[in-house]
Amino acid sequence: xxxxTEIIVRYAETDQMGIAHHSNxxxxxxxxxxxxxxxMGMSYSKMEENGVLVxxxxxxxxxxxxxxxxxxxxxxxxxxxxxxxxxEFVYQIFRNKDHMLLSTGRTLHGLVDSNLxxxxxxxDKPEIFQMLQDAMxx
Numbered sequence: 001x002x003x004x005t006e007i008i009v010r011y012a013e014t015d016q017m018g019i020a021h022h023s024n025x026x027x028x029x030x031x032x033x034x035x036x037x038x039x040m041g042m043s044y045s046k047m048e049e050n051g052v053l054v055x056x057x058x059x060x061x062x063x064x065x066x067x068x069x070x071x072x073x074x075x076x077x078x079x080x081x082x083x084x085x086x087x088e089f090v091y092q093i094f095r096n097k098d099h100m101l102l103s104t105g106r107t108l109h110g111l112v113d114s115n116l117x118x119x120x121x122x123x124d125k126p127e128i129f130q131m132l133q134d135a136m137x138x
Contacts, residue, residue, distance in 0.1 A: 053111075062105065
């Protein structure tokens, strides 16, 4: 399953040259990841209500070309790997007007309980584990 989230680069997200600041890419990845999880059938808040937190362990971002003020972007997100204790998402950001790939990225997240202790998802939360696994295979 690939989720596509549209973002319009806001003035506050740009520098003096009108180029989107690099720090925004992580925020855009998060927006796309949140949309992806909703499309899987469960929101982040529902996951938390079910005792699963998803803290960030790693973030990678490759900048290929600049995004500018008022560019309309599409951020694609998908699950790329799942283990019983971790999930990895990958991202691509495209500028809509010319379909140019601007950035690629990856985030790795732990799957933990409210005490930040790893959860063995396959055993302890099989329905959520299956939801993540199914999304990766679609």
